[in-house]
Amino acid sequence: MYDVKELTVKAGKKIKLTFANTDVMPHNLLVTKPGKADAVMNAAIVMGAAGFEKGFIPAGDDVLHHTKLLDMNKEETLEFTLPAAGDYPFVCSFPGHGIIMRGVLRAK
Ligand SMILES: [Cu+2]
Numbered sequence: 001m002y003d004v005k006e007l008t009v010k011a012g013k014k015i016k017l018t019f020a021n022t023d024v025m026p027h028n029l030l031v032t033k034p035g036k037a038d039a040v041m042n043a044a045i046v047m048g049a050a051g052f053e054k055g056f057i058p059a060g061d062d063v064l065h066h067t068k069l070l071d072m073n074k075e076e077t078l079e080f081t082l083p084a085a086g087d088y089p090f091v092c093s094f095p096g097h098g099i100i101m102r103g104v105l106r107a108k
Contacts, residue, residue: 002029002090003102008090011085015105018066020075027101028055029102031080036062037089037102044093056093069094082107 002019009015017031020033032040043058044051055069082088085107092101 001101004105008106008108009082011082011107013022014081016079018077021070021072021098024072026069026071027088027094028067030066030093031064031088031090031105033062033064034088035087041093042089045092045095065082069092
């Protein structure tokens, strides 16, 4: 699970988001379009074993921003802007994780 599950941010302002993996399993962080977390999760599962090469980042425009699949003790900082107000989910797309490994960026 992510230790932070909800963040309030400003639409149209630059956001710096650091995801640090302190777990022994690989994890990633994908920011999706509002309402698209489950679709992205399912698309990642369909990738199967080939997903490892692509870090379980499915093709398509539902994924707005993402880290790589990060091994233990690795971290990555994303810098991006959410253009409009809304609830933007973030999930780990490693198969099975996103059911509980998810949160939301609330852009106001
Ligand atoms: Cu994960």
